[in-house]
Amino acid sequence: MHRNTLPDKVLWLEPDRTPFAHSPPIVNTRMQHAHWLLRLLWEADAARDGLPPELDWDLLLHVARPNGVLVRTAERLAAQGVTVPDRFAAAVAQERQRIRSALELMRHVSLACEAHGITFLFPKAFQDYPDFGDDVDLLVLPRSARVDSAIVGALPATPVKRDLGERLAGATTYRVAACPISLDVQHGRLGIVGEYGAFPSTLIQHARRSQIGGMEVAIPRPEDQIVLQGMQRIAGRLRIALCDISFTVSTVRRTALDWDYVIATATEHAALPGLAGYLDYVNQIHHDVWGAPLLPDAVGRSLGLHGWGRMAFRDGSYRLPIVRANSRLAWRQLRHRIGRGDWTGAGRLCLLPLVAAARLIGRLTRTTERPSASRPGAVRTKPLVHVGARE
Numbered sequence: 001m002h003r004n005t006l007p008d009k010v011l012w013l014e015p016d017r018t019p020f021a022h023s024p025p026i027v028n029t030r031m032q033h034a035h036w037l038l039r040l041l042w043e044a045d046a047a048r049d050g051l052p053p054e055l056d057w058d059l060l061l062h063v064a065r066p067n068g069v070l071v072r073t074a075e076r077l078a079a080q081g082v083t084v085p086d087r088f089a090a091a092v093a094q095e096r097q098r099i100r101s102a103l104e105l106m107r108h109v110s111l112a113c114e115a116h117g118i119t120f121l122f123p124k125a126f127q128d129y130p131d132f133g134d135d136v137d138l139l140v141l142p143r144s145a146r147v148d149s150a151i152v153g154a155l156p157a158t159p160v161k162r163d164l165g166e167r168l169a170g171a172t173t174y175r176v177a178a179c180p181i182s183l184d185v186q187h188g189r190l191g192i193v194g195e196y197g198a199f200p201s202t203l204i205q206h207a208r209r210s211q212i213g214g215m216e217v218a219i220p221r222p223e224d225q226i227v228l229q230g231m232q233r234i235a236g237r238l239r240i241a242l243c244d245i246s247f248t249v250s251t252v253r254r255t256a257l258d259w260d261y262v263i264a265t266a267t268e269h270a271a272l273p274g275l276a277g278y279l280d281y282v283n284q285i286h287h288d289v290w291g292a293p294l295l296p297d298a299v300g301r302s303l304g305l306h307g308w309g310r311m312a313f314r315d316g317s318y319r320l321p322i323v324r325a326n327s328r329l330a331w332r333q334l335r336h337r338i339g340r341g342d343w344t345g346a347g348r349l350c351l352l353p354l355v356a357a358a359r360l361i362g363r364l365t366r367t368t369e370r371p372s373a374s375r376p377g378a379v380r381t382k383p384l385v386h387v388g389a390r391e
Contacts, residue, residue: 029056031313033063034242035289040076041069041246042253057085063316068243070095071130099132102181103213106136109151109183110215116150118142121204123228126212126219128243135173135182139200143188145172152176157183165355168348169194190228192236193348193355195333199269203228222255223262230266230275234325236352239317240281248282252294259299270345272303273332277325280305285318 033056064070074092077084084092106122113120119141124133140147148159156177166172170187190196207218220228229248233240251257266272279295283305286294295305308328309321330352337346 030059030063030316033060034067034313034316034318037064037067037069037073037242038246038249038285038289041072041242042249057088061088061091063242065091065095067241067317068128068131068133069246071099072128072246075130095131098180099130101179102132102136103215105155105176105179105181105183106217107215108155109136109138110217112151112154113140116147118147118150119204121200121207121218121220123203123220124225126210126217127225127247129212131243132181133243135184137184137186139186139190139203141188141200141204143170145170145185145187147187148172148174148185151185152183163355164351165193168351168355190231191348193351195337195345195348196231196269196271197345199227199231199271202265202269222251223258223265226251226257226262227266227269227271227275230278231269231271232274233278234274234281234320234329236326237320238322239319240278240311241317245282245285245318248279249286249294259302263302270333270336270340270342273329273336276303276305277308277329279303280308281311281318281320284311 036055037060060073061070064073070092074084074089102125106125110120112118121139122137123139124137138151140151152174155174157174158177160173160175160182162172169191170189172185172187174183174185176183186200188197188200190199203220203224204218206221206224208221209216210219211217212219226248229244233244262275263272266275280303283294283300286292293300295303309324311318311320313319330349334346334349337343337349
């Protein structure tokens with residue numbers, strides 16, 4: 001067998017080069033594939049070491065695609081001369097076409113916003129590039145949805161009926177004809193019930209221009225992006241995708257982050273509890289994969305990375321201890337806002353259980369009626385409650 005060509009299944013060795021005597025259960029195999037994917041994304045030569053006992057291409061696709069890391073996985077393997085099976089290559093080609101559609105939609109939206117003087121930002125669209133989320137998230141500073149006519153007026157776009165949570169969050173979703181990507185517009189607010197009213201201005205103010213995907217776009221400051229992850233990756237979520245884990249680890253490892261700014265900004269915007277929980281979970285996963293914590297001890301102590309419970313890997317993704325995570329998060333957020341006299345924010349948070357329950361009922365109903373994945377093989381990553389601006 002040529003060393004750079006992998007068949008459908010290959011017996012791999014653990015780091016001590018001792019073969020597995022027996023194949024592990026399917027759940028463990030998925031977790032081993034996930035760990036290998038993370039190493040592959042973090043270290044260029046990871047495909048040569050520490051691979052799962054058996055590299056199952058179907059299983060690899062099942063984990064990589066819904067976790068938003070398929071294209072990068074293919075690029076890393078290609079860079080090492082690994083030949084992938086035709087079905088895997090076909091899935092990558094399909095995903096690239098979907099991403100091209102997303103970029104084209106973003107070009108139209110950008111031109112429309114610029115032509116009408118609308119201040120905007122795609123907060124998370126490029127944090128996983130060349131991979132892409134399930135939809136295009138657009139943040140605009142105006143809080144009125146009336147600006148949407150200028151943004152989507154030239155597109156064959158149809159608004160999706162909003163529920164209470166989306167109205168509170170100032171979020172509107174549009175489906176665009178012949179486009180596999182929807183457009184989620186967040187109007188001047190972030191959060192499940194629009195509890196983060198000032199942070200959008202900070203995100204846009206600190207954004208920097210960059211050339212990505214053939215477009216000149218504004219991307220958030222790395223520190224602001226980490227704070228945003230804390231705002232959106234725990235509240236109302238069932239899982240944390242590998243793409244978010246990879247982004248956070250890469251940012252912390254490769255960027256000289258100003259942790260004083262991160263903590264101060266998260267505190268100022270009442271996002272420190274969510275940031276602490278999110279980074280605790282990422283820290284856990286990093287330790288499981290690499291045997292060492294991601295964050296320095298001093299940063300961990302400042303954030304309070306304890307008491308959030310353990311994540312579990314099930315059905316191809318990392319699942320949150322949802323009751324513990326959300327109850328702890330809700331109480332700490334509410335306490336923080338009351339302590340600061342932010343009664344408006346506290347009032348919005350009090351509506352969160354109602355919104356979450358309604359979303360959960362709707363989600364379960366849709367699940368029994370039809371598959372909810374947005375593309376073949378995908379696992380929906382939308383929160384139980386609308387966070388407004390990644391997937």
